[in-house]
Amino acid sequence: MTTTTPPGTTTAEGAAMLRALELAARGVRGANPLVGAVLLAPDGAVLGEGYHRGAGTPHAEPAALADARAHGHDPRGTTLVVTLEPCNHTGRTGPCSEAVLAAGGGRVAYAADDVNGPAAGGAQPLEAAGVQCVRGLHAERSRRLNERWTRCLAEQRPFVTLKSAQSLDGRVAASDGSSRWITGDDARADGHRIRALADAVLVGTGTVLADDPRLTARPRSGEDTGPGPGSGPLRVVMGHTPVPADAAIRGEGFLRFITRDVTEVLGELHGRGVRHLLVEGGPRIASAFLRAGVVDEVFSYVAPVLLGDGAPAFPDLGVGTLADAPRWELDDAGGPAVVRLGPDVRLHLRPSSTAP
Structure with missing residues (x-):
């Protein structure tokens, strides 16, 4: 399987993405994509992690932020590594892009773009607010994880x-x-x-x-x-x-x-x-x-x-x-x-x- 490492991506981010993909696979297949997230300190230390456990539950990004806070970590200035572009949609839960901004995150590294029309485009408001976004880290692995969900969307x-x-x-x-x-x-x-x-x-x-x-x-x-x-x-x-x-x-x-x-x-x-x-x-x-x-x-x-x-x-x-x-x-x-x-x-x- 082809591995994509965008320029400027750190070794810690690469390792965190592999962990995020492992977490994503624990989620519920079907109504939603499988998504995992890991929150990193500026020195690359893991502060929190999470994954989407099913419709109506917190998405991976808020779950990772909550995990970090539960362990006494301040998410400001951190890097969020996530297997799918943060959503920009209000459904049963709020937009993940807003959760990242509210937490004061400084950087987001994500694997694949969100192809779900209503939820897609979360990177745009993040970048507009000054959050650095890096795309494509292990993108093919993320796409393979959700290929059937993606096909159902298309069909x-x-x-x-x-x-x-x-x-x-x-x-x-x-x-x-x-x-x-x-x-x-x-x-x-x-x-x-x-x-x-x-x-x-x-x-x-x-x-x-x-x-x-x-x-x-x-x-x-x-x-x-x-x-x-x-x-x-x-x-x-x-x-x-x-x-x-x-x-x-x-x-x-x-x-x-x-x-x-x-x-x-x-x-x-x-x-x-x-x-x-x-x-x-x-x-x-x-x-x-x-x-x-x-x-x-x-x-x-x-x-x-x-x-x-x-x-x-x-x-x-x-x-x-x-x-x-x-x-x-x-x-x-x-x-x-x-x-x-x-x-x-x-x-x-x-x-x-x-x-x-």
């Missing part, structure tokens, strides 16, 4: 996470249709954690009729985060079969799309402000999103159980020969790609960067 669609729980032989239900529970408590709790990070969670009408899910995000205590925007993910159903009037999924925050067209659903959800969609099934819905080529990551929970002639996790993919099979690779950018959860294993996968 005007949500980032799509696919979640599946299956047996060792790739089945999501036994031959009699029973499927509760293939995985154990730890895996299901982890699945609820992932669900809580999404803007919306989607299933097909077949899953609604078979399982009558609530699709709320519940911690181990079993208490719902609550339905509707702002308190939990939107609950989305797609398909032609009617949803029963007494279905558990109904209520505030429930959306239904009478279509099997994946592109149509993604466009409608994007128009409603959904930037991160979690697809939970059933199998035919999962396969439809995979066939459309819009799945950006997969969390696959595999249980050590064999079901034989049960329902396959991903039917009808249209793969006629091995050469045509879509390839996936382990994704450890945001943490371990393989995690043991009680008796089960979770795989975190991304589309392969190489051809089959």
